Amino acid sequence: GQQVMQIPQYQHVQEGEDFTTYCNSSTTLSNIQWYKQRPGGHPVFLIQLVKSGEVKKQKRLTFQFGEAKKNSSLHITATQTTDVGTYFCAWAAGNKLTFGGGTRVLVKP
Amino acid sequence: DTEVTQTPKHLVMGMTNKKSLKCEQHMGHRAMYWYKQKAKKPPELMFVYSYEKLSINESVPSRFSPECPNSSLLNLHLHALQPEDSALYLCASSQVWPTLAKNIQYFGAGTRLSVL
Numbered sequence: 001g002q003q004v005m006q007i008p009q010y011q012h013v014q015e016g017e018d019f020t021t022y023c024n025s026s027t028t029l030s031n032i033q034w035y036k037q038r039p040g041g042h043p044v045f046l047i048q049l050v051k052s053g054e055v056k057k058q059k060r061l062t063f064q065f066g067e068a069k070k071n072s073s074l075h076i077t078a079t080q081t082t083d084v085g086t087y088f089c090a091w092a093a094g095n096k097l098t099f100g101g102g103t104r105v106l107v108k109p
Numbered sequence: 110d111t112e113v114t115q116t117p118k119h120l121v122m123g124m125t126n127k128k129s130l131k132c133e134q135h136m137g138h139r140a141m142y143w144y145k146q147k148a149k150k151p152p153e154l155m156f157v158y159s160y161e162k163l164s165i166n167e168s169v170p171s172r173f174s175p176e177c178p179n180s181s182l183l184n185l186h187l188h189a190l191q192p193e194d195s196a197l198y199l200c201a202s203s204q205v206w207p208t209l210a211k212n213i214q215y216f217g218a219g220t221r222l223s224v225l
Contacts, residue, residue: 033213042199042216043152088151092212095140095159095205099151 004029006089006100007054013079014108021070021103030064031092032072035099038085046087081107112136115200115217123225124190130220132183132200139182140206142214144177144199152199158183159205191225197221 003026017047024033031050035043047056047066049072056063062075072089082108088101113134122128132141140159144152157165158177171212172194174186183187 021127042218043214045213045215048213088135092206095203095212096154096165097142098154099111099211102167104149 004089004091004098004100006103008103011068011103011105012108013105015079015081018077019079020073020075021087023100025070028069028093033090034063034074035088035090036085043088079107081109083107112201113200113215113217115220117220119221121223123157127188130185130198132217133181134202135181136202138202138204139180140203141177143185146197146199192224195222195224
């Protein structure tokens with residue numbers, strides 16, 4: 001069945017540095033969503049991508065959907081302590097949302 | 110108002126107890142969901158209700174019994190749980206597929222359940 005893999009599982013980042021987390025699928029996706037879950041919190045929707053090659057930006061966050069719609073990336077510039085948390089990619093088929101394993105981000109001040 | 114409210118926030122129960130988790134939303138969403146999340150793992154879908162009817166059951170054991178009394182409320186009845194059922198239980202809501210919003214889900218803060 002459909003598998004969505006996220007790498008890396010853990011990301012230790014120095015405050016002020018950039019990093020990227022990747023989401024890779026074994027098959028073509030109709031859409032990809034990204035959620036952020038703070039420690040002790042709940043998933044919060046960040047963005048949805050549906051078009052091949054689509055790029056969207058939210059302040060220091062840049063989201064990209066691959067040309068083949070099999071992969072997606074989240075790039076964060078100038079990391080801040082508020083970026084701490086787990087970032088999940090997810091894809092929707094009808095009303096069913098399936099999450100990738102997540103990238104847990106730790107920020108070193 | 111984009112809030113999904115879950116009660117209780119924490120619950121400790123014995124294996125012979127019966128308890129219920131509650132979820133409420135007032136965003137006019139007609140799809141509601143229950144997820145189970147273990148520590149350091151992604152949320153796992155349990156049930157989906159669409160227009161107050163159960164549309165997806167991800168082979169969840171019968172000791173978990175969902176109920177959708179109306180379009181704003183979702184319950185999860187728990188009976189004879191096992192210690193391995195201890196987890197964070199998340200409720201979510203969304204518009205029903207297909208819509209322009211395409212299944213953007215709004216999550217509640219969750220109920221942290223411990224089964225002793």
